[in-house]
Amino acid sequence: MxxxxxxxxxxxxxxxxxxxxxxxxxxxxxxxxxxxxxxxxxxxxxxxxxxxxxxxxxxxxxxxxxxxxxxxxxxxxxxxxxxxxxxxxxxxxxxxxSEHATVTVAVPIRFVGEENSRGLKRGGVLNAVRHELELVCDAAEMPDEIVIDLAGLDIGDSLHISHVTLPKGTSSAITDRDFTIATVVAPSGMKSEAAEAGGEELTSGEVPLVGDDQGDAE
The missing domain is CATH 2.40.240.10 (Ribosomal Protein L25; Chain P)
Structure with a gap:
């Protein structure tokens, strides 16, 4: 608190x-x-x-x-x-x-559990979409921070507000969507390798041009 x-x-x-x-x-x-x-x-x-x-x-x-x-x-x-x-x-x-007024406040996010995130251990990068959450709570029970565990997240996974357990009596001020808080993305090196691999597969499975087929037939 x-x-x-x-x-x-x-x-x-x-x-x-x-x-x-x-x-x-x-x-x-x-x-x-x-x-x-x-x-x-x-x-x-x-x-x-x-x-x-x-x-x-x-x-x-x-x-x-x-x-x-x-x-x-x-x-x-x-x-x-x-x-x-x-x-x-x-x-x-x-x-x-007043002492127990209902207020809307921006509360900082603190991420933990990086060592238990498969994606981060594989070299992925945490992309923090939000660094604080807009919350509705009792003025006497305002949290200092919201701790979010990254355990289990892999590359390509996204963490939404629905995955976060908020303190009792506290709710998100944004209620019309399940917004994204963070994602684990592949590092640039991994993306380049994947793109090159995709290019090689396309080359090896290339369909002959119609003109080439006709030339062989002649």
Missing amino acids: SEQLTLSAEARERAGKGASRALRNQGRVPAVVYGGNQEPLSVHLEEKALAKILNTGHFMNSVVMIDVGGKPTRTLPKDVQFHPVTDRPLHVDFLRI
């Missing part, structure tokens, strides 16, 4: 690009807390504290308590804007949620 995080924040009195730029120059990051049938709350966070929990890799699927003046608000991060060059966080959106 994903851990609960806490960030101290201060109310933002001024809005606008100039005010936001001034906050960033002071090592602060503008943010907004919205939803929950309440007015949006503009705040700013310490950049170092935010960067620390961003680096955990679980920020977007964790409950974050935004503490403003000793009054914590339960939230779920919805969006983080980063500087295109420096990757510094520029702005964060938080959604107010």
Whole structure:
């Protein structure tokens, strides 16, 4: 289960690009807390504290308590804007949620069991179509990650969402198709050998041209 995080924040009195730029120059990051049938709350966070929990890799699927003046608000991060060059966080959106709200989150995938995959042991390559799953779950029971076992997969096999056992009370947000998560594909060398073998078989089983038959008959 994903851990609960806490960030101290201060109310933002001024809005606008100039005010936001001034906050960033002071090592602060503008943010907004919205939803929950309440007015949006503009705040700013310490950049170092935010960067620390961003680096955990679980920020977007964790409950974050935004503490403003000793009054914590339960939230779920919805969006983080980063500087295109420096990757510094520029702005964060938080959604107010209740303790057991049903939420949709993107949860990272971790593949295991490579040593038990016949295809990978034969030199095949894992093609990860998805690196995270969009899941619907209880806000208090959000998983940190989804572990998927590759045991038994051979070259040419595909792994779909129907093959994955999700945590109790959790379901896929995509319900209209059995989408592919990963496949095991042949390495390029193996593909080339197969193509050459196919070409040789075609040559050895070549059907004589009609003109050649007529020439022999004469």
